[in-house]
Amino acid sequence: NDEAVLQPEAFLSYTWEDGTWLGAGLFTNLELTGFSGRADEFTETDWIVEGATPAGGGFVSLGIAAYTYPDAAADATAEAWLAWEKEEMFLMPRLELWYDFLEADGFYARGRFAHERELAARWRVRVEAGLGAMDRDYAAYTSGAGAPGFSECAGNVQLIWTASAESEISLSVLGSTLLQGTARAAVADPDLFWFALTWAVAL
Numbered sequence: 001n002d003e004a005v006l007q008p009e010a011f012l013s014y015t016w017e018d019g020t021w022l023g024a025g026l027f028t029n030l031e032l033t034g035f036s037g038r039a040d041e042f043t044e045t046d047w048i049v050e051g052a053t054p055a056g057g058g059f060v061s062l063g064i065a066a067y068t069y070p071d072a073a074a075d076a077t078a079e080a081w082l083a084w085e086k087e088e089m090f091l092m093p094r095l096e097l098w099y100d101f102l103e104a105d106g107f108y109a110r111g112r113f114a115h116e117r118e119l120a121a122r123w124r125v126r127v128e129a130g131l132g133a134m135d136r137d138y139a140a141y142t143s144g145a146g147a148p149g150f151s152e153c154a155g156n157v158q159l160i161w162t163a164s165a166e167s168e169i170s171l172s173v174l175g176s177t178l179l180q181g182t183a184r185a186a187v188a189d190p191d192l193f194w195f196a197l198t199w200a201v202a203l
Helices: 136-143 181-186
Strands: 009-015 021-031 042-055 058-068 077-085 092-100 106-120 123-134 149-164 167-178 191-201
Touching: 106 136, 123 136, 136 181
Parallel strands: none
Antiparallel strands: 009 021, 021 042, 042 058, 058 077, 077 092, 092 106, 106 123, 123 149, 149 167, 167 191
């Protein structure tokens, strides 16, 4: 839609000596231009609880998220997910399995590889590419059509500047494309391309 949004997010976590951590967070979406008729309004609020522990040479994480859409036609829903990732590799893998247990009653799986490289003092770049797959119920919920199988391919390039020990600023270029013909025909924008400017602060 070629419009900008602001997405404030906060996350509070506690980490144990072995690297295990547990946290809870809040994600919101604030429309800035009113492309859907709701300028300067929060159109989405998500509540998240997640934890992770070392396992299998990497980290296994388990989480649950509740998605709400204030004053919108979309119904609130919720998902649980299980993921494994390993960061200490040239191509850092991550595997995810999601289950929407309210609206879709369906599963979504995704795998991705990432690579991160230092460019200069305080500067680094991160590249990610992933492939997703859905069952029939999840595909019907997200697009109203589509068969089970591979659903989308997505990737991003992120330039990161470490401003201080507690703060980072990044510029990302992201894109995704739907793979299934029936799903592509059912949605208005099967191919997406967008930019993100992020400021992250650890307190």
